[in-house]
Amino acid sequence: MRKQWYYRLLFSYLPVFFIASSVVVIISIVSVRLTIGNEAKRVNEVATKQMLSSVDDALRSIDQLILKEILNNVAFDKFFDPAKETNKYLDSLEMSDRIRNIIHATPLIDSLYLYRYRDNIVLTRDERISLEQFPDKEFLMQTLRNPPKSKWSDLREVSEINVYSNEKIIRKVVTLTSKVPTISGGQGLIVVNVRPYAIQSMIEQMANAQYSLLDFVDMNNASIASIRETADAAGKIEKNRHSFVVSSEYTGWSMHSSINNDKVYGFSSAIFYICFASWVFAIAFGAYWIYVVTRRNYKPIEALTGRLEQFKAQKRLKLLGNEKHGEFDVIEAAIDQLIDQFDYQQLHREENKKYRQRKLLLELLEGNADRNDEWIAGMAEERYPSCIALVEIDHYAKFAATYNKRDQYLLKYAVECVFREVSQKHDMQIWAEWLQGNQMAVLFRCKKLDSKAEVISQEISDWVRENLDFTITIGVGMPVQEIEDIADSYESALKSVKMKFKLGSNRVIVSESIHHINEEELVVQPQTLRAIAQTFRQGDPRWSGILDEFVHQTTESNASKDNVLNMLNLVLFSVDREMGETSSDLKTIWKNGLGRLNEMMEPVETERELYQSFYKEMNEIFEAMNKRKDGNSQTALIYKVRSYLDERYEDPDMSLTELGDRFQINPSFLSRIFKEEIGVNITDYLIATRVEKAKQLLRDTQDTVQSISAKVGYVHAISFIRAFKKTTGLTPGEFRKISAEG
Structure with a gap:
């Protein structure tokens, strides 16, 4: 052998x-x-x-x-x-x-x-x-x-x-x-x-x-x-x-x-x-050389095969069982076992190292870092300026639905690798960890930090936009000198990312550029909510204009996303309460639309996207309700009555009895179904219509109060003044004066 x-x-x-x-x-x-x-x-x-x-x-x-x-x-x-x-x-x-x-x-x-x-x-x-x-x-x-x-x-x-x-x-x-x-x-x-x-x-x-x-x-x-x-x-x-x-x-x-x-x-x-x-x-020299070298090099193999025969008798069962195998099979089994043990230990060591790095970064962001730790102590000795950048994947719900878990991991890893490569090009030390599914924290450290963090973040944002099918928003926190202040930089980066709601996604937001912006608490007036709800229920297109004024107020303010969502929920609550008094068909349309509205608002990331989606859903509900009203004879009758009131409001003889005769319906029954559908009785609706027309005439013309009262259906000016003040809280003269000053 x-x-x-x-x-x-x-x-x-x-x-x-x-x-x-x-x-x-x-x-x-x-x-x-x-x-x-x-x-x-x-x-x-x-x-x-x-x-x-x-x-x-x-x-x-x-x-x-x-x-x-x-x-x-x-x-x-x-x-x-x-x-x-x-x-x-x-x-x-x-x-x-x-x-x-x-x-x-x-x-x-x-x-x-x-x-x-x-x-x-x-x-x-x-x-x-x-x-x-x-x-x-x-x-x-x-x-x-x-x-x-x-x-x-x-x-x-x-x-x-x-x-x-x-x-x-x-x-x-x-x-x-x-x-x-x-x-x-x-x-x-x-x-x-x-x-x-x-x-x-x-x-x-x-x-x-x-x-x-x-x-x-x-x-x-x-x-x-x-x-x-x-x-x-x-x-x-x-x-x-x-x-x-x-x-x-x-x-x-x-x-x-x-x-x-x-x-x-x-x-x-x-x-x-x-x-x-x-x-x-x-050829002759090579053949002789091979003969000599092979003979010389075979001696260790000969000695090894002798030792293997002794080893087989002692360790064979432990390595290969009872089956018969050659000497090199035993060596292969021993090496495989050694490699498996090494790979397991290496993997375990890498997992522990990664977990420890993530835990240390979280402690730094929370301000609870232990200075006795070797890494933290090394960072403290260097005293390099530091800042935190918070990377957030835009439209994460769509990202999670598009890619499976493996692809999500690879794409996140690609973003992390790009951060490392670009930072290395700028001589910047970084420490990056994904804190949750859609957010990654990046710690920048450099002798001369200056605006390098912003430049690097902008390069990476551009690279992701051009090479991947999704975008990211990066909030860059304020630079700090001490290890203990990294938590403050994280807070400012978190605030910067939240400003995505106002400023838009797919951008780099630096804390220094928004430090002057203070969050405002948005308050909506009850009469505004009531006006939106009533006009929406009545099928009056003016609900959209009132909502526009409310939206303009929110966009001009520095309200947070949570505050704006709360205000929109108040609008929906007011409309829902009004719609609770309508017919069952309209209630069903509203409830289905309300469910879609609630699902739509939660994942929306920017104010512009929020209002676009909100308007779209509300308009679809409004159109569906109007189609339903046109197909229902009783509902259609009520809206014919309302249209008649809108056209003939200036008739001083307008009354419930006259409407009953006009539309061949019992006046009491007409009053009841009108209030159920529109939300107010016929008399109040007629007064509100006349007052709105009077407001327009007071603003746009120089007609006297007596003349205006006659144009809007009042025989006596005293009755007009009394109704106007009851509705608006002001006399016609006071309203005209305030309108002229404003």
Whole structure:
């Protein structure tokens, strides 16, 4: 059994070693070959571009030299401009000297001559000749007839008569043609011929014929210069994956370049043989090394297996039971048991640490922290400024309904992690714990606190709004210096969060910005409650306007959410009491709506949301009640009577008897059902209607009291004054005076 593991190890390593080393060597050879080829191509491309750039620079320097001579040299002006000519023979002689100087100073230039339009004279370095006698006449005529697009011509043949030997010389050149003047060209031409061998010499100095092949051709594909390993190696360069073509934007000529594969891959073949020999040596050495190392390293395993056999006999039942298992099964079981114990202890330790941290933070927020605690003592010694931020999830009821427990935990953890990351970015120490389902307390501590807590809170609020499907409101408490004052910072943060009801959710509220706001106790007048309840019961749309005045009063005040809810509950209580005296159908509609109102108000978080929902529910109840009234004949009759009273209130003869005759109903029965439905008897309703109309006339007109009393249905002004004062507590004159002053 002992040798079994030895051979198993040995024959496990050797095949892997052979295969791995072979793959590595093959990949290395292929990689080296590809790398050499690609690198040679890259170097060749760079060199080709550089050579083309150098040729362009040399040709461009000739172009610029000619331009400079045209602009600055007086001899050129004398030759071309008749106004500046002094002596045509002396001027031509001076110009010929200048041409020779230019040719001698510029090795690339083979010849240079000037052509003058006005008398068709051509001036070379050696002679002054007419165009008809000039050997290069055809080129000049072609240039005049069809001006070239490029300043430089393609490769062409030019003939020239040697003035000394009178021999005709034909050679190939490329030609630069420049107009005089440079813009209009109305005086003549300057022609510069460059011999291809000069360009060939320049390229040969830069190129390496052993490793690269190159053809420099014009736009007609005629060869200007060529680089080969041997002079007789003619022919165009064949296209392959290492060939490269680059064109000049200046001349339009192209360089075709390629790598000499025989040279490049001949070198890589030598590398192949070196790598193969190295591989054979490495295989032999590696196999021997594995044999030696395996034999040496197996000795501890051999000793361990011996000890395991003794251990199995003693501990086998405790670890694996009565079943038969190998040595490594026993080791695995022991290690698994050890890991399980460690994980359990680690988890228990983390839970205790988290519980202790939460308990300490709660004690700090309550002002009951023990200074003898190690953490608290460390915080007290640092004496860093601190402040509390209270994070509250907006619309938590919707949040809890949308996400399951696991998702809620993950989202809360994400918010906590963002707090830590952003605070770390601002060099801020924080201590964050979720106090309850929708609130997390964050303790900020820093050497220079300043407004960092507000800045961090705003960044996190923006991040949550942009990246998550819910929002948060953060209340930032006042900064404190001492550990004992952290509770005060918590109280101010709690007050800031409560201001969400007034200021709105999804924001950061800093205690310093609301410290001047003191909570007010809101009081609603009984007559306001009565007016809302009665008009709502009567189906009078004016209930909404009265409620608007009440809502305006609450929004202008600094009343808390609890105070506002209490006031709205008083409104609902008053309406409920009034609705208790209506028919059973209307009671049912009201009770169902009242249940929805109570469910709606509790989870609402802001004042705006509260009033929007409250108005919506009340309007739905009001419309449902009106529809029910229209469908009930008796109820519909009562509202017809009320409408009749609203229209004919100015009739002084209006009475219960007249109404009974009008609507064919017993007056006593009409009075009783009117009070049950509307809440007041017919007489009181008529008086209230007349008084309301009289108020309007007193405010808006200058009519006398007698005139107003007649308009609202009173024959005698005394009766009107008595009814007005009984209803309002003021005489008509006093009411008009107060209205005018107000």
